[in-house]
Amino acid sequence: MKINPKEYIGKTIFITATNTNVGKTYACKKFLNYFSNSNLKVGYFKPIETGVENNTPLDGTRMLELTKKLNPDFEKVSINDCVPYQFTLPASPYVAKGNTYIDIEFLKEKKEYLQNFCDVLIIEGAGGLMVPIKKEYFMINLIKEFKTKCFLITPSKLGSINDTLLSIEALKNKNIDFEFFINLYEDINSFEKVSKPFLIDYFETLNFLQDL
Template sequence: MTKRIFITATNTNIGKTYTSKLLIEAFTRLGLRVGVYKPIETGVTTIPSDGIELFETACIHNPALQSLNVSDIVTLQLSLPAAPFVANEGKPIDLSIFDKALAKIEALCDIVIIEGAGGLMVPIDSETMMIDLPRHFNALTLLVTHCNLGCINDTLLSIKALEDAALPHLFGFNCRSEEQDFKTTSLPYLNHRFKTLYRIDNDIDTIAKALFDTISS
């Protein structure tokens, strides 16, 4: 059975797509055929920009995916840049449409990276939130968090949500060049709180190995 990784973040514009692209490369280095899937993308005017980035990167490393197109990679494309509930005018969404699309991708890969939209508490419809997708897909979650002041609060809240939902997960910090205060304002407490901390840029191969070992055990 194809293995599944669900990529989420503490908010929008934190680095899910950036992280997913690095993971494509890292899993490829582990000898795996990697697939990508983004069930929902909002803010789509002509093409799904995140979806096309993921698709083009994955096709470089797994040419078998070239038999698909970006509409296979992004099932639900909505024009308003908002939560899916809002962008889809509150209409119910049948999650089975995602299962059918994912099966088509999984036929061509060993592991698939599934990228969420926004953070864990983003509403998909009146019954479902983004945090419900990892369980629906039976996927291991990677939480991407930021390094700005406030990352402690944002990270702990998202981790608590995953723990309360009994969802297995790892987390990593995507530190951007402008987030220079991380080492002095946040890292001391995080080092105190957690035995292991991953940096997306420095530790992507270690993260990929940890994810693969977790879903293979």
């Protein structure tokens, strides 16, 4: 699939994945550079980051620094705008937040604020689709409430077929508009024989992050 950058002007893209450590931050970097190279002003937003050390959200800070290099208008954005909720425990937001109340309306306001400085806003989720934010509110609910396009990042390792299909079914059940991209980072040598034959037969075409 060839992404047409002009179709995303004024829009947001939520980067999620089948699980943690599948490559969401790497994907954000790829898409930030891709849209910037297409002469669009890019923005970045990570509503919640857990596992924060020394009061510094590592992923959010790295991506904000990159975004500022690509789009000088984002110099106005602080790390607290970019990553509103920061928690030290490396766990789901529901657990990591402790007694903190995560205000979804506040996050929607932050999203709208950041859109003032860019043509396309890349939003990075935490973990996979069913990572809990509240007792009965998951990352997939946040995607739906943001009314955003979703890019699902899937792995190349053994088990990727199951992980990919389950996540796609969840997105379809919520009527969320999405595309999926495979991150060739694990079991690369065996992917061609183990997983790709079914995936290519089932989907006919595959999108790889490494092709951006």
